[in-house]
Amino acid sequence: MAVITQFVVVREGVEKMTFTSKKEADAYDKMLDIADNLLPFLAQADIELDENKCEQLAFYMANNKDELSNLLKGTVKVKTPPAAKVKKTAAKNTPTE
Template identity: 90%
Template sequence: MAVITQFVVVREGVEKMTFTSKKEADAYDKMLDIADNLLPFLTLADLGLDENKCEQLAFYLANNKDELSNLLKGTVQVKTPAAAKVKKASAKNTSAE
Protein backbone atom coordinates (compact mmCIF):
# COMPACT_ATOMS: atom_id res chain seq x y z
CA MET A 1 0.00 0.00 0.00
CA ALA A 2 1.30 3.43 -0.96
CA VAL A 3 1.12 6.48 1.24
CA ILE A 4 0.40 9.72 -0.58
CA THR A 5 0.75 13.08 1.11
CA GLN A 6 -1.62 15.72 -0.17
CA PHE A 7 -1.95 19.38 0.73
CA VAL A 8 -5.46 20.76 0.42
CA VAL A 9 -6.27 24.46 0.21
CA VAL A 10 -9.60 25.09 1.96
CA ARG A 11 -11.39 28.45 2.00
CA GLU A 12 -14.51 29.05 4.07
CA GLY A 13 -15.05 25.30 4.39
CA VAL A 14 -14.76 24.70 0.64
CA GLU A 15 -11.92 22.67 -0.84
CA LYS A 16 -10.34 24.82 -3.53
CA MET A 17 -7.40 22.76 -4.77
CA THR A 18 -5.24 19.77 -3.86
CA PHE A 19 -1.47 19.71 -4.30
CA THR A 20 1.31 17.18 -3.80
CA SER A 21 3.78 19.75 -2.49
CA LYS A 22 3.47 22.18 0.39
CA LYS A 23 5.25 24.87 -1.62
CA GLU A 24 2.63 24.78 -4.40
CA ALA A 25 -0.24 24.75 -1.88
CA ASP A 26 1.23 27.74 -0.03
CA ALA A 27 1.72 29.65 -3.30
CA TYR A 28 -1.89 29.01 -4.32
CA ASP A 29 -3.14 30.02 -0.87
CA LYS A 30 -1.14 33.24 -1.06
CA MET A 31 -2.56 33.96 -4.52
CA LEU A 32 -6.08 33.52 -3.12
CA ASP A 33 -5.21 35.90 -0.25
CA ILE A 34 -4.08 38.51 -2.76
CA ALA A 35 -7.26 38.08 -4.82
CA ASP A 36 -9.35 38.46 -1.65
CA ASN A 37 -7.49 41.68 -0.82
CA LEU A 38 -7.89 43.04 -4.35
CA LEU A 39 -11.65 42.52 -4.45
CA PRO A 40 -12.62 45.45 -2.17
CA PHE A 41 -10.03 47.64 -3.92
CA LEU A 42 -11.60 46.91 -7.32
CA THR A 43 -15.11 47.39 -5.96
CA LEU A 44 -14.18 50.88 -4.72
CA ALA A 45 -13.03 51.80 -8.24
CA ASP A 46 -16.68 52.03 -9.35
CA LEU A 47 -15.92 50.56 -12.77
CA GLY A 48 -19.43 49.27 -13.28
CA LEU A 49 -18.30 45.64 -13.08
CA ASP A 50 -20.63 43.07 -11.58
CA GLU A 51 -19.40 40.97 -8.66
CA ASN A 52 -18.42 38.03 -10.88
CA LYS A 53 -16.31 40.21 -13.19
CA CYS A 54 -14.63 41.86 -10.19
CA GLU A 55 -13.74 38.42 -8.82
CA GLN A 56 -12.37 37.33 -12.21
CA LEU A 57 -10.28 40.48 -12.49
CA ALA A 58 -8.97 40.12 -8.92
CA PHE A 59 -8.06 36.48 -9.59
CA TYR A 60 -6.31 37.43 -12.87
CA LEU A 61 -4.30 40.23 -11.24
CA ALA A 62 -3.34 38.00 -8.30
CA ASN A 63 -2.36 35.17 -10.62
CA ASN A 64 -0.10 37.56 -12.57
CA LYS A 65 1.18 39.53 -9.57
CA ASP A 66 4.85 39.43 -10.56
CA GLU A 67 4.26 40.87 -14.03
CA LEU A 68 1.78 43.40 -12.59
CA SER A 69 4.32 44.47 -9.98
CA ASN A 70 6.93 45.04 -12.69
CA LEU A 71 4.42 47.00 -14.78
CA LEU A 72 3.56 49.23 -11.84
CA LYS A 73 7.26 49.86 -11.23
CA GLY A 74 7.68 50.75 -14.91
CA THR A 75 10.43 48.17 -15.42
CA VAL A 76 8.73 46.13 -18.14
CA GLN A 77 6.21 46.80 -20.89
CA VAL A 78 3.01 44.89 -21.53
CA LYS A 79 3.33 42.07 -24.02
CA THR A 80 0.36 42.55 -26.32
CA PRO A 81 -0.77 39.92 -28.85
CA ALA A 82 -0.29 42.47 -31.64
CA ALA A 83 3.32 43.13 -30.60
CA ALA A 84 4.04 39.40 -30.58
CA LYS A 85 2.66 39.06 -34.13
CA VAL A 86 4.81 41.96 -35.36
CA LYS A 87 7.89 40.42 -33.74
CA LYS A 88 7.20 37.03 -35.37
CA ALA A 89 6.58 38.64 -38.77
CA SER A 90 9.80 40.68 -38.61
CA ALA A 91 11.74 37.56 -37.57
CA LYS A 92 10.35 35.67 -40.59
CA ASN A 93 11.21 38.56 -42.93
CA THR A 94 14.80 38.81 -41.73
CA SER A 95 15.35 35.04 -41.91
CA ALA A 96 13.93 34.91 -45.46
CA GLU A 97 16.41 37.51 -46.73
Protein backbone atom coordinates in the same frame (compact mmCIF):
# COMPACT_ATOMS: atom_id res chain seq x y z
CA MET B 1 0.25 -0.04 -0.29
CA ALA B 2 1.39 3.43 -1.31
CA VAL B 3 1.15 6.46 0.92
CA ILE B 4 0.41 9.75 -0.84
CA THR B 5 0.75 13.05 0.96
CA GLN B 6 -1.64 15.73 -0.25
CA PHE B 7 -1.97 19.36 0.71
CA VAL B 8 -5.48 20.77 0.41
CA VAL B 9 -6.28 24.47 0.23
CA VAL B 10 -9.61 25.09 1.97
CA ARG B 11 -11.41 28.44 2.03
CA GLU B 12 -14.56 29.02 4.09
CA GLY B 13 -15.08 25.28 4.39
CA VAL B 14 -14.78 24.69 0.63
CA GLU B 15 -11.94 22.67 -0.85
CA LYS B 16 -10.34 24.86 -3.53
CA MET B 17 -7.40 22.82 -4.78
CA THR B 18 -5.24 19.82 -3.88
CA PHE B 19 -1.46 19.75 -4.30
CA THR B 20 1.30 17.21 -3.81
CA SER B 21 3.78 19.79 -2.48
CA LYS B 22 3.45 22.17 0.43
CA LYS B 23 5.24 24.90 -1.54
CA GLU B 24 2.63 24.83 -4.32
CA ALA B 25 -0.24 24.78 -1.81
CA ASP B 26 1.21 27.75 0.08
CA ALA B 27 1.71 29.69 -3.18
CA TYR B 28 -1.90 29.05 -4.22
CA ASP B 29 -3.18 30.04 -0.77
CA LYS B 30 -1.17 33.26 -0.95
CA MET B 31 -2.56 33.99 -4.42
CA LEU B 32 -6.09 33.55 -3.04
CA ASP B 33 -5.25 35.95 -0.17
CA ILE B 34 -4.08 38.55 -2.69
CA ALA B 35 -7.25 38.11 -4.76
CA ASP B 36 -9.37 38.53 -1.61
CA ASN B 37 -7.48 41.75 -0.80
CA LEU B 38 -7.96 43.08 -4.34
CA LEU B 39 -11.75 42.62 -4.31
CA PRO B 40 -12.59 45.67 -2.14
CA PHE B 41 -10.05 47.76 -4.09
CA LEU B 42 -11.69 46.88 -7.41
CA ALA B 43 -15.22 47.23 -6.01
CA GLN B 44 -14.62 50.86 -5.10
CA ALA B 45 -13.48 51.76 -8.64
CA ASP B 46 -15.55 54.22 -10.66
CA ILE B 47 -16.21 51.59 -13.31
CA GLU B 48 -19.20 49.32 -13.60
CA LEU B 49 -18.02 45.80 -12.71
CA ASP B 50 -20.46 43.14 -11.67
CA GLU B 51 -19.38 40.89 -8.80
CA ASN B 52 -18.38 38.01 -11.08
CA LYS B 53 -16.19 40.19 -13.33
CA CYS B 54 -14.64 41.82 -10.27
CA GLU B 55 -13.72 38.39 -8.86
CA GLN B 56 -12.32 37.26 -12.22
CA LEU B 57 -10.20 40.40 -12.51
CA ALA B 58 -8.92 40.09 -8.92
CA PHE B 59 -8.03 36.43 -9.53
CA TYR B 60 -6.23 37.30 -12.79
CA MET B 61 -4.27 40.12 -11.17
CA ALA B 62 -3.31 37.95 -8.19
CA ASN B 63 -2.31 35.08 -10.45
CA ASN B 64 -0.04 37.45 -12.42
CA LYS B 65 1.17 39.49 -9.44
CA ASP B 66 4.85 39.48 -10.39
CA GLU B 67 4.25 40.83 -13.89
CA LEU B 68 1.68 43.31 -12.55
CA SER B 69 4.14 44.51 -9.93
CA ASN B 70 6.79 45.09 -12.58
CA LEU B 71 4.27 46.92 -14.77
CA LEU B 72 3.30 49.21 -11.90
CA LYS B 73 6.98 49.92 -11.25
CA GLY B 74 7.44 50.72 -14.94
CA THR B 75 10.19 48.14 -15.40
CA VAL B 76 8.56 46.07 -18.20
CA LYS B 77 6.24 46.74 -21.07
CA VAL B 78 2.93 44.98 -21.63
CA LYS B 79 3.19 42.08 -24.06
CA THR B 80 0.63 42.36 -26.84
CA PRO B 81 -1.16 39.06 -27.40
CA PRO B 82 -0.83 37.63 -30.94
CA ALA B 83 -4.61 37.84 -31.55
CA ALA B 84 -4.56 41.62 -30.98
CA LYS B 85 -1.71 42.02 -33.48
CA VAL B 86 -3.63 40.05 -36.11
CA LYS B 87 -6.72 42.21 -35.66
CA LYS B 88 -4.68 45.42 -36.04
CA THR B 89 -2.96 44.08 -39.16
CA ALA B 90 -6.27 42.95 -40.65
CA ALA B 91 -7.78 46.37 -39.94
CA LYS B 92 -4.90 48.11 -41.76
CA ASN B 93 -5.27 45.86 -44.81
CA THR B 94 -9.04 46.27 -45.07
CA PRO B 95 -9.92 48.44 -48.09
CA THR B 96 -11.98 51.51 -47.34
CA GLU B 97 -14.65 52.89 -49.66
